[in-house]
Amino acid sequence: xxxxxxxxxxxxxxxxxxxxxxxxxxxxxxxxxxxxxxxxxxxxxxxxxxxxxxxxxxxxxxxxxxxxxxxxxxxxxxxxxxxxxxxxxxxxxxxxxxxxxxxxxxxxxxxxxxxxxxxxxxxxxxxxxxxxxxxxxxxxxxxxxxxxxxxxxxxxxxxxxxxxxxxxxxxxxxxxxxxxxxxxxxxxxxxxxxxxxxxxxxxxxxxxxxxxxxxxxxxxxxxxxxxxxxxxxxxxxxxxxxxxxxxxxxxxxxxxxxxxxxxxxxxxxxxxxxxxxxxxxxxxxxxxxxxxxxxxxxxxxxxxxxxxxxxxxxxxxxxxxxxxxxxxxxxxxxxxxxxxxxxxxxxxxxxxxxxxxxxxxxxxxxxxxxxxxxxxx
Numbered sequence: 225x226x227x228x229x230x231x232x233x234x235x236x237x238x239x240x241x242x243x244x245x246x247x248x249x250x251x252x253x254x255x256x257x258x259x260x261x262x263x264x265x266x267x268x269x270x271x272x273x274x275x276x277x278x279x280x281x282x283x284x285x286x287x288x289x290x291x292x293x294x295x296x297x298x299x300x301x302x303x304x305x306x307x308x309x310x311x312x313x314x315x316x317x318x319x320x321x322x323x324x325x326x327x328x329x330x331x332x333x334x335x336x337x338x339x340x341x342x343x344x345x346x347x348x349x350x351x352x353x354x355x356x357x358x359x360x361x362x363x364x365x366x367x368x369x370x371x372x373x374x375x376x377x378x379x380x381x382x383x384x385x386x387x388x389x390x391x392x393x394x395x396x397x398x399x400x401x402x403x404x405x406x407x408x409x410x411x412x413x414x415x416x417x418x419x420x421x422x423x424x425x426x427x428x429x430x431x432x433x434x435x436x437x438x439x440x441x442x443x444x445x446x447x448x449x450x451x452x453x454x455x456x457x458x459x460x461x462x463x464x465x466x467x468x469x470x471x472x473x474x475x476x477x478x479x480x481x482x483x484x485x486x487x488x489x490x491x492x493x494x495x496x497x498x499x500x501x502x503x504x505x506x507x508x509x510x511x512x513x514x515x516x517x518x519x520x521x522x523x524x525x526x527x528x529x530x531x532x533x534x535x536x537x538x539x540x541x542x543x544x545x546x547x548x549x550x551x552x553x554x555x556x557x558x559x560x561x562x563x564x565x566x567x568x569x570x571x572x573x574x575x576x577x578x579x580x581x582x583x584x585x586x587x588x589x590x591x592x593x594x595x596x597x598x599x600x601x
Contacts, residue, residue: 231587233543234409235580245472255449258465263447265471273397277428279420281435284383284405286464287418288316291379291401294430297322305353306336307550307567314551326552328566335362351377356385359516386411387517396421412477414470435464486517488581493518499592524573536598545576
C-alpha cells in the first residue's frame with residue numbers, strides 16, 4: 225500500500241476564485257497589510273451574521289486572546305473551559321494572567337458539563353468558554369443562563385462551527401462574544417485568520433486597537449491604506465491584525481460556503497453516519513446535519529481498539545486524528561489533584577475520520593470499508 229494515494233484527514237479547498245482574489249491584491253492594489261480588503265471581509269461577515277461588530281485578526285487563537293484581554297481579566301482570575309479542546313483555549317486564557325479551570329465534558333456531545341463547571345466556580349471565576357466541539361454547540365441556552373446566574377461573561381470558541389445553525393440562528397449571530405478561526409482547514413479559510421464577533425461596543429473598540437499594538441484608532445487609517453504617525457497607546461497590544469491577502473481569500477471562501485462547502489460537508493457526515501451506524505464497537509455522535517456544518521468527523525471506538533484501528537487506517541494510507549489530548553494532562557496545565565475521569569475515558573476512544581469537501585465518494589467508501597474490515601476481523 226506504500227504507493228497508494230494517501231487519503232487526507234483534512235485539506236484546504238482552494239481554486240481560481242482564491243487565486244484571482246490574491247492576484248487582485250498583489251497586482252492591482254499592492255497594499256499587502258491591513259486595508260480595504262479586511263474592511264470588506266468584516267463587512268461581509270457582519271452581513272452574514274447580522275452582528276454589530278466583527279473584528280478580523282490573524283488567527284483564532286488571537287481572537288480568543290484579545291476577547292479575554294478585553295474583559296479586563298487580572299492575575300488569578302479564572303475562566304471555566306472544558307479540558308477536551310485544542311491547547312489554544314488554555315494558552316489564550318493563561319497568557320492574560322488568568323487561570324484556565326479545566327472542566328468535564330458531556331460524553332454524548334464532547335461539550336462542557338455545566339454540572340461539573342458549577343462545582344468549580346469560585347469568587348475568582350469571571351468567564352466561561354464553551355467550545356463548539358466538532359461544530360456541535362451543546363447546551364448553549366443553558367450556558368447563557370448559567371453565566372447570567374453566576375455573573376460570568378461568555379466567550380464562545382466557535383472555531384469549528386462557522387455556518388452552523390443553532391435553534392434557527394447562525395452560530396455567532398447572537399450571544400456575548402464569539403470567536404472564529406479561519407485557518408487552512410476550517411469551514412472557510414483565509415490561509416490563517418480569525419474573528420471576534422460581538423455587539424458590545426467597548427469590547428469591539430478595545431480589540432480593534434489591541435490587534436494593532438494598542439495604537440488608538442489605527443483601524444480607520446489602515447482601512448484607507450494610511451498610517452498613524454502621531455498617536456497614543458493606552459493598553460498593551462499585539463501585532464494580531466489580518467492582512468489584505470488573507471482577507472481576499474476569506475472573501476472568496478465566504479461566497480462558496482453556503483452552496484459548496486456546507487452541503488458537501490453535511491453530505492459526507494450523513495454518509496458516514498449511515499454507513500457506520502449499528503457497529504457495536506463504535507459510538508456515533510447524534511448530530512443533526514441539517515443544522516451542523518461539520519468541521520471534523522470524530523467517532524468513539526470502544527474496547528480499547530482506538531489505537532489499533534488508528535494504525536490499521538494509517539497502514540492503509542488513510543490519515544486520521546485524535547481531537548484532542550486533554551489539557552489537564554499537559555505539563556503546563558497539569559494538577560496532581562485534578563482527575564477528569566469522563567474526559568480521560570472519552571479521549572481514549574476518540575478517532576477522527578477524513579472529512580473535507582475534496583473527499584471523493586471512492587475515498588470515503590475506502591475509509592468505511594477499512595473501518596468495517598477491521599471491526600470484522
